[in-house]
Amino acid sequence: MRAVNFCAGPCTLPLPALQEAQAEFVDFKDSGMSLIEMSHRSPEYEAVHTDAIDRLRRLLSVPDEFEVLLLQGGASLQFAMVPLNLLEGETPAGYVVSGSWGKKALADATHHGGAYAAWDGASHSFTRMPASDEIDVWPGSRYLHVTSNETIHGVRMVEWPDTDVPLVGDMSSDYMSRPIPWERFDVVYGGAQKNLGPAGLTVVFVRRATLEGTRRDLAAYLRWDIHADKNSLYNTPPVFAIYMMGKVLAWVESEGGLPAMENAARARADRIFRVIDESDGYYRSPVDPASRSLMNVVFRLPDEDSEARFLTEAEQRGFLNLKGHRSVGGIRASMYNAMPMSGVEALASFMDSFR
Amino acid sequence: MRAVNFCAGPCTLPLPALQEAQAEFVDFKDSGMSLIEMSHRSPEYEAVHTDAIDRLRRLLSVPDEFEVLLLQGGASLQFAMVPLNLLEGETPAGYVVSGSWGKKALADATHHGGAYAAWDGASHSFTRMPASDEIDVWPGSRYLHVTSNETIHGVRMVEWPDTDVPLVGDMSSDYMSRPIPWERFDVVYGGAQKNLGPAGLTVVFVRRATLEGTRRDLAAYLRWDIHADKNSLYNTPPVFAIYMMGKVLAWVESEGGLPAMENAARARADRIFRVIDESDGYYRSPVDPASRSLMNVVFRLPDEDSEARFLTEAEQRGFLNLKGHRSVGGIRASMYNAMPMSGVEALASFMDSFR
Numbered sequence: 001m002r003a004v005n006f007c008a009g010p011c012t013l014p015l016p017a018l019q020e021a022q023a024e025f026v027d028f029k030d031s032g033m034s035l036i037e038m039s040h041r042s043p044e045y046e047a048v049h050t051d052a053i054d055r056l057r058r059l060l061s062v063p064d065e066f067e068v069l070l071l072q073g074g075a076s077l078q079f080a081m082v083p084l085n086l087l088e089g090e091t092p093a094g095y096v097v098s099g100s101w102g103k104k105a106l107a108d109a110t111h112h113g114g115a116y117a118a119w120d121g122a123s124h125s126f127t128r129m130p131a132s133d134e135i136d137v138w139p140g141s142r143y144l145h146v147t148s149n150e151t152i153h154g155v156r157m158v159e160w161p162d163t164d165v166p167l168v169g170d171m172s173s174d175y176m177s178r179p180i181p182w183e184r185f186d187v188v189y190g191g192a193q194k195n196l197g198p199a200g201l202t203v204v205f206v207r208r209a210t211l212e213g214t215r216r217d218l219a220a221y222l223r224w225d226i227h228a229d230k231n232s233l234y235n236t237p238p239v240f241a242i243y244m245m246g247k248v249l250a251w252v253e254s255e256g257g258l259p260a261m262e263n264a265a266r267a268r269a270d271r272i273f274r275v276i277d278e279s280d281g282y283y284r285s286p287v288d289p290a291s292r293s294l295m296n297v298v299f300r301l302p303d304e305d306s307e308a309r310f311l312t313e314a315e316q317r318g319f320l321n322l323k324g325h326r327s328v329g330g331i332r333a334s335m336y337n338a339m340p341m342s343g344v345e346a347l348a349s350f351m352d353s354f355r
Numbered sequence: 356m357r358a359v360n361f362c363a364g365p366c367t368l369p370l371p372a373l374q375e376a377q378a379e380f381v382d383f384k385d386s387g388m389s390l391i392e393m394s395h396r397s398p399e400y401e402a403v404h405t406d407a408i409d410r411l412r413r414l415l416s417v418p419d420e421f422e423v424l425l426l427q428g429g430a431s432l433q434f435a436m437v438p439l440n441l442l443e444g445e446t447p448a449g450y451v452v453s454g455s456w457g458k459k460a461l462a463d464a465t466h467h468g469g470a471y472a473a474w475d476g477a478s479h480s481f482t483r484m485p486a487s488d489e490i491d492v493w494p495g496s497r498y499l500h501v502t503s504n505e506t507i508h509g510v511r512m513v514e515w516p517d518t519d520v521p522l523v524g525d526m527s528s529d530y531m532s533r534p535i536p537w538e539r540f541d542v543v544y545g546g547a548q549k550n551l552g553p554a555g556l557t558v559v560f561v562r563r564a565t566l567e568g569t570r571r572d573l574a575a576y577l578r579w580d581i582h583a584d585k586n587s588l589y590n591t592p593p594v595f596a597i598y599m600m601g602k603v604l605a606w607v608e609s610e611g612g613l614p615a616m617e618n619a620a621r622a623r624a625d626r627i628f629r630v631i632d633e634s635d636g637y638y639r640s641p642v643d644p645a646s647r648s649l650m651n652v653v654f655r656l657p658d659e660d661s662e663a664r665f666l667t668e669a670e671q672r673g674f675l676n677l678k679g680h681r682s683v684g685g686i687r688a689s690m691y692n693a694m695p696m697s698g699v700e701a702l703a704s705f706m707d708s709f710r
Binding site: 001002003005007008009010011012013015018019021022025026031032033034036037038039040042071072073074075076077079080083104107108109111112191193198199200201217218219220221222234235236237238239240241244318320321 | 356357358360362363364365366367368370373374376377380381386387388389391392393394395397426427428429430431432434435438459462463464466467546548553554555556572573574575576577589590591592593594595596599673675676
């Protein structure tokens with residue numbers, strides 16, 4: 001029986017994508033070998049590679065002015081590559097510290113350029129995103145870095161900051177669940193292991209004009225311009241993860257594309273927040289209603305004992321990975337694109353009956 | 356029918372490993388989900404992670420003084436991380452430029468420290484490895500970087516350089532086919548996509564004492580010490596590639612471990628070199644006999660027309676990916692651990708009959 005998996009990532013993937021990959025795993029298209037045994041320069045793999053990039057471009061309406069890079073190392077390596085590529089000397093760059101991920105991005109960037117906190121939500125315990133007029137962008141800043149969705153704190157940047165400097169966005173946890181306003185961004189990046197596919201792949205979009213000004217005095221793997229010139233085949237790419245992403249994106253297209261994903265995300269989150277809001281305070285969301293995540297619904301029960309019982313009973317019913325991140329506690333239901341509404345309805349019913 | 360795949364990497368993998376992975380791909384151990392949908396903090400994945408590391412330690416007799424890191428970005432990212440972690444200011448480090456890979460390692464390192472060529476085989480067209488007394492290690496060098504096997508030029512470092520400074524070794528293409536003299540090394544690294552598993556995983560061994568002196572003023576992903584402290588779970592690891600490596604290593608153990616792999620590698624290479632050496636000059640190896648690779652047997656025919664016909668006829672018989680790298684031309688038979696002797700015998704017979 002298929003589990004109902006609320007894991008924050010890696011996370012539930014579309015069953016048809018998994019089944020197709022299984023069927024052709026040992027013998028890929030009658031080639032007599034697995035895709036993972038093939039040269040990354042082979043026509044078979046190049047077709048997979050191109051297909052994955054084309055689907056990303058179509059689904060996210062990526063303009064021609066942007067390059068698509070398929071890299072490794074997760075968002076964490078981009079925490080280094082963003083400042084390494086974009087900052088020279090002491091050129092400053094602002095960071096919106098909206099939760100654990102924004103905090104890590106800033107801490108990493110300080111080692112490679114003049115990064116500063118343009119807003120810090122720590123004093124609000126990371127329960128909301130800032131309004132534009134709260135963000136302090138220093139003159140001469142190269143970019144403002146934002147985290148579109150904080151998986152641990154369950155807060156979402158609903159409106160993008162209104163600022164003169166280009167945005168750089170970590171969209172790891174809500175990629176492919178909302179449109180991207182490309183005109184505002186120089187760079188968008190994220191790990192694949194939520195809405196795009198398995199772990200081990202990072203998708204980076206960089207504006208072509210931006211690449212003209214990136215640093216060249218870096219080892220080749222750290223340079224976005226080299227990956228762009230080589231169509232992400234500078235070195236051996238993470239073949240299997242790219243292949244799986246292609247399968248996941250084919251499923252997204254078959255389901256109706258980005259608008260369908262966005263509607264489904266809203267429906268899932270609304271359903272659980274309705275239970276919370278109508279529970280007479282039994283379930284409490286610490287998050288400001290205006291910043292509620294559609295991917296990671298974080299909530300508390302009246303006390304930790306109840307939370308422990310909730311988790312135990314939920315697991316007995318096959319609802320897995322509902323425990324909040326160890327740094328904040330409580331409950332977290334992560335509901336990415338492949339989470340079916342039936343799983344959400346079942347959780348909602350359980351929450352009602354548990355109360 | 357199973358192809359006979361002489362690809363230089365990604366490359367042929369053990370069939371039992373592929374079949375096992377296929378069987379449990381959609382539903383991992385009756386969990387109701389695929390391994391690639393699971394949290395990297397789950398007990399199921401942690402068992403996979405630990406198993407893979409334990410097998411590496413056992414098979415390569417890794418001493419306790421070394422940490423095992425499972426990273427991403429290939430050897431290419433280590434071309435950056437080696438100097439970033441080990442070099443401060445203008446501290447020099449020597450590089451043995453023994454082929455395309457050694458050359459790239461040096462070029463990348465020059466951006467992140469005082470790297471220099473301690474020997475350069477370009478004047479010999481990279482047809483041999485240096486003797487120890489040809490290598491010029493500058494006083495005060497932090498390390499001497501070596502490439503144990505050059506996949507493109509088909510040359511192998513049979514004897515490790517005799518020098519006072521610690522060695523750092525890129526062993527991407529002959530990992531798990533020869534013992535590693537740990538006492539000589541501070542760091543050994545390599546991409547997994549030859550003898551260890553699929554692309555998307557890099558295995559790095561670092562001496563614990565070395566980690567005490569590595570740089571801390573880097574973004575977290577670039578720091579070996581953080582990956583070591585977190586047992587390679589600082590961020591989401593490449594789950595599937597690590598899992599597949601575990602399966603491949605289980606097969607290596609079932610076949611007799613490292614000694615069996617080394618013997619098989621020698622038998623495969625000897626068989627093809629015998630055809631070459633006994634062909635009255637029809638087949639010619641450009642490589643100095645003392646530096647012949649056991650993994651990548653590079654050879655030429657009397658002229659390029661014959662080479663083209665050879666490749667066409669070979670492919671018709673199911674011998675795939677025998678074309679030499681585009682930068683050097685000719686023929687290259689890459690024979691990694693999972694290449695069965697029967698495939699090698701078949702190629703040898705074809706070579707005899709083609710002549």
